[in-house]
Amino acid sequence: MTQLKKSFPYLVSVLAAFLIVGILLWALKFNPLKAYETILFTSFRTPNGFIQTLLKWIPLTLTALAFTVPLSSGKFNIGAEGQLLVGAIGAAAMGIIGKDLPMPVLLPLVIVAGTLAGAFWGLISAWLLYQFNINEILSTVLLNFISFALVDYVATGPWRDPAAGHPTTIQIGQGGFLPMLVSNPPLHSGIILAIIVAAAVYYFTSKTTAGYELVVTGANPRASKVHGIDIRKMFLFSMVIGAAAAGLAGAIEVAGVHHRLIEGLHSNFATLGMIIGLMARGKNSAVPFVAFFIAILEVGGSAMQRTIMVPVQIVLIAEALILIFILLSDIIKRRQK
Amino acid sequence: MEQDNILTMHQVCKSFDKVVALDEVNFELKPKEILGLLGGNGAGKTTLMNILYGLYKADSGSIVLKDQAVTILSPRDALNHGIGMVHQHFLQINNYTVLENIILGSKVSQPLTSNYTAEAAKIKQLCERFGLDINLSDRVETLPMGTRQKVEILKALYRGVHILILDEPTTNLIPQEVDSLFETLKIMVKEGLSIVFITHKLREVLSICDRITVLREGKNVISLTRKDASDEMLVRAMVGDNMDLDKSIMFTDRDKSGSAITKKETLRLEGVSKVNQQKIQELTDISLTINAGEILGVAGVAGNGQRELAEVVMGIQPVSAGKLIFNERDITSLSTKERIAQGFVYIPEDRLADGFLNKASVAHNLILGYHNLEPYSRKGIINWKNVNESSRKMITEYNIKTTGPGEIGGNLSGGNIQRVMIARAFSQPSTLMVAHNPTRGLDIPSMDFVYQKLLQHAAIGASALLLSEDLDELLLICDRIAVMYRGKVVGILPKEKFEKYEIGRLMSGYELESK
Structure with a gap:
């Protein structure tokens, strides 16, 4: 009963968002029912659709965790985009430099290099916060811009692939490719990494004392400090862990999908990650599920564009509306008290 | 009529x-x-x-x-x-x-x-x-x-x-x-x-x-x-009828002959001063001692440095000058965490800001600061079964009105939040308890319960620093009372010399102004 009661606002939010989108589609002279059907069922109709959904789910889950883990301690990491890109740069660089290494050596190196590079990018903001109390929202956002320039620099520099018409590096060594779990349609093994990370984050925040300290810091930093918790260390730590997750997402995009660094590879994962994090109300354990739902919408949205020519932005509107309604439901709940 | x-x-x-x-x-x-x-x-x-x-x-x-x-x-x-x-x-x-x-x-x-x-x-x-x-x-x-x-x-x-x-x-x-x-x-x-x-x-x-x-x-x-x-x-x-008045501290004349105060010193403050970031002098040259088994009261009109004193003792704020000696060891540079490990316990005055996690569960609240200790955790892993079990015990013993350990703290009323803090403070053996207005917001039986707990705590040889704006409370259970005025200790009275008007005179800064 309580479970049903809890999920009620979510259900209503989704329904209301779809209703509004439906009206919009109808006004644009599309068939809303057909659009709904495409959005919701593409993922489950064909093996390809399902695997596409899983492939979206990987970076979405990781970038959402990049947002929610720092949020557990009360800090806002808006820089998952930059951390993902720097992670991708790190992974590509390692894959190109060590391109002749055998897979058992190169693959772990690529993944670790990407993760550490992302963590380092987050560490800059975290350290500025720790040392000088510089607002992390500002520093993470600003570092995003620097990361775009860095990608351009690397993708147009000595490693540039002259055959490509778009800023792109040459391919990383074969040993750095993530092995495929299913070859046709292709599903790479990055999904295992994402599942492990999501499970580890859940275990860490709910079962360990360090995770407890993280959560209570987020609940009331001042009271946590009064009771002996080093909250500044918690801020630093959570920011770096979050950034590492984003870096891993970048590494997986390189090692699993593109096999090279491509400008624009970050797509809108980080923004969606934040939306997912907010829909999950910052709850790490809910992130994988919300991410899966958003992945369905994303895949369905692309399919809708292809089959019935509805612009894919409609799905973004739907996602934004769902979030707005969920946040509204909080306010309504508070008013009722 | x-x-x-x-x-x-x-x-x-x-x-x-x-x-x-x-x-x-x-x-x-x-x-x-x-x-x-x-x-x-x-x-x-x-x-x-x-x-x-x-x-x-x-x-x-x-x-x-x-x-x-x-x-x-x-x-x-x-x-x-x-x-x-x-x-x-x-x-x-x-x-x-x-x-x-x-x-x-x-x-x-x-x-x-x-x-x-x-x-x-x-x-x-x-x-x-x-x-x-x-x-x-x-x-x-x-x-x-x-x-x-x-x-x-x-x-x-x-x-x-x-x-x-x-x-x-x-x-x-x-x-x-x-x-x-x-x-x-x-x-x-x-x-x-x-x-x-x-x-x-x-x-x-x-x-x-x-x-x-x-x-x-x-x-x-x-x-x-x-x-x-x-x-x-x-x-x-x-x-009401449920309270046993014969056992109460507030309504019976207590016999102090059984007091456990010894000459052994637990905590000594030597010339402690504190200047805050705005360069305002919050504490000036405070020297105090608390002996084992003693309850030292701190009286004063609110805002005369009591909170700063409590936080300096707990290591939440650093001192600008002076030393803190705990069991003959200099602890001035120890962190709050290290002091808690030495047996320091704090009941802060501002419960919502300093003492309570509105957004976390009652169980989270009850183990705050002690989450590293057994049976709550071992080797960095929290044992939620033990935590919930102890939480339920505390909820019953301290009469906390809640649906259970899992309830979100923000649902509790002020008095129950205070009870959570009291339960947490007394859940662990401690050597020095710093309590700032610990009975604020409690009904009479609960107030009395806190006094009983504080006296039991003293009876086993532990010390307490009780900062309170309620003079009657201090007169009731303290062994000595220090009076603060504008960040200074302007007088320390032993129990024989407890006199309301004398303390009131000190609280208003009379001693200082007349010099």
Whole structure:
């Protein structure tokens, strides 16, 4: 009963968002029912659709965790985009430099290099916060811009692939490719990494004392400090862990999908990650599920564009509306008290 | 009978969510009397008067003023009917003068100028009539608490009230100021006003009130004149039948011969000073010792450095100069965490900011600071089964009203949040407890429970630093009392020399000013 009661606002939010989108589609002279059907069922109709959904789910889950883990301690990491890109740069660089290494050596190196590079990018903001109390929202956002320039620099520099018409590096060594779990349609093994990370984050925040300290810091930093918790260390730590997750997402995009660094590879994962994090109300354990739902919408949205020519932005509107309604439901709940 | 009353409230009910705050409460006030509205925290006294003053709306019930039913929907209505209220926290603008504070929000004779001669004359007249000695051009922030309260009373008189409600008016006053307040109240009654005096202090009621009404858990218990009232009757009425008065600390004369104080020193502060980031001197050259088994009280008007002292002892804020010696070891540079590991425990004053996690569960709250200890955790892994089990035990022992360890802290009421903090503090063996206003917001049996716990804690040889604004509380259970004024310790009195007025004199900085 309580479970049903809890999920009620979510259900209503989704329904209301779809209703509004439906009206919009109808006004644009599309068939809303057909659009709904495409959005919701593409993922489950064909093996390809399902695997596409899983492939979206990987970076979405990781970038959402990049947002929610720092949020557990009360800090806002808006820089998952930059951390993902720097992670991708790190992974590509390692894959190109060590391109002749055998897979058992190169693959772990690529993944670790990407993760550490992302963590380092987050560490800059975290350290500025720790040392000088510089607002992390500002520093993470600003570092995003620097990361775009860095990608351009690397993708147009000595490693540039002259055959490509778009800023792109040459391919990383074969040993750095993530092995495929299913070859046709292709599903790479990055999904295992994402599942492990999501499970580890859940275990860490709910079962360990360090995770407890993280959560209570987020609940009331001042009271946590009064009771002996080093909250500044918690801020630093959570920011770096979050950034590492984003870096891993970048590494997986390189090692699993593109096999090279491509400008624009970050797509809108980080923004969606934040939306997912907010829909999950910052709850790490809910992130994988919300991410899966958003992945369905994303895949369905692309399919809708292809089959019935509805612009894919409609799905973004739907996602934004769902979030707005969920946040509204909080306010309504508070008013009722 | 009814004609005698200047004010009658009939069958007033009020609920907040599911909590019934007032259950068919009746209330009568006669002309020219001081009525004591007595009860512990959560009894509904303030709620009832807030309804009368228009701050809350009653769910049902009626108000009859001089034989006429009235509806009061806002403080403005209340003032129009001649009802005024002085709150526990003064509603004053610190950097305004007394005059400006008094006329603020009322109509003035020359609205386009700042010429308030007419108003000042009227207020001076009131001062004379009621024997209030206040300089109208003083800024209120420079005034002592007792005078600021008189400004508040004057504010109500200026608006022509004939019924004045005072909510726990003696809370922040030193004994001398309390006496002076009582004198004023007597004059006011002589001049024709009726006064409602809300309090939880028995002695005050018996010394000033003509009639006494006792509330408990939102219900009328008794109403009687002072002649008919006895200590015992009122105590029983306030606490109910469930409390064992023979075991209580508050209502029995305690035999101190069994005291466990030894000569062994637990904590010593040597010349501790603290200057904050704004370069304001918060603590000046404080030297204190606390022995094993001793409860050292710290008295003072709120905001004279008590909080800073507590936080310096706990290592939450660093000292600017001086040393802290704990069991003959210099601990000045130890972190809060390290001090907790040494057996320091802290009950902070500001429970919502410093002591409680609104957004986490009751269980999270109950283990805060001790989460690294067995049985709560082992090798960095929390054992939630043990945590929940201990939480349930604490919930029962400390009478915390909650649905269980998993409930979100923010759902708890103030008194229950305080109980969570008390339970947490006493859940671990400790060598030094720093408690700042630990009984704030608790009902009488719970207050007594805290005193019993503190004394048991002392009896096994542990020490306590009890900072409190409630002088009666300090006099009741402390072995010595240090008095703070403007960040200094201006006197330390041993138990033989406990004397209310002497402490009050120190609290007001008399010693210091006269030098």
